[in-house]
Amino acid sequence: MKKVFVIMFVFCCFQLVAQQGAQLRMDLVNLEEKADEVVSLNLEGESLEGGRKLLMLRKGVTEPVRSLLGKIKGIYMRRFWFKGKKEYSEEDVSPIREQVAGPNWVRLFEVKESGKTQRVGVYSYVENDDVKGVTVVSEDEQEFTVVNIVGPVDRETLSDLGEGIGISAMKLATTEIPSGDALPAPQDPKAESSEK
């Protein structure tokens, strides 16, 4: 019996470590002090569950988005906006850069085009060939954004969401919940985007 408990405890510890591994520490004190506007979101546990349940019921949420929502364990976002240009330094954002350069983090894209100030990096946290999380870091002259998603994230669906497919956050409050228990049939995201 004791052995079973020990195994369960070790398993739980591994799960916890695995989740923390994909979760970044968002302690960006310098940026918070310098920024004129800060958006900070920590969605996990109940705060994630409540919103997720509601989204699952909403019309217009496509099946891939539902699937993505069902797998996410946490979403952490920081967006810093500055009135002036480049008010922050590399040192200020280094806590994030150092973490995504750490073990298990795989750089998918890191783009900095010549003549443009924006620099975007997309990183995956991979463990035993499984994606356990994704982090998107975007730097611009007046903005620094980092979104850390913990859970097996499908990049295609995330990309679709970025194109506005699925449901708009602004329209959410006015979106109907279908009557009865029946959920709407999954829609073809491409068909919906072409209608727009």
Place this chain on the structure above:
Amino acid sequence: MEPVEFELRQALSRRTPPAGFTERIMGEIRAEPRHHWKGWRWAAVGALATSLSLGVFAWRERSDQRALVADQQAADILFALQSAGGKLNLARDAVLRSGRRGSR
């Protein structure tokens, strides 16, 4: 007539009440304290109805509040996911553009 029969007749014979008997009895009846049990019953019904209404109101308020919080959480989730997706697309498009430039 037997003495027992005589006594019984005496006892059951109609007698005229003394003067003021009716007034005295009616006065005593009026003076007796009234029982308010019906009033208490209505008060209990009222209290029950009030507490039920208050309970329903509080429950509705709470569920409205929860719905608002869930709405905000859902909007936050979408905002974060759409931001991440938007940036991901920016990076992907840039990679595709650079790939096309390279192939030319």
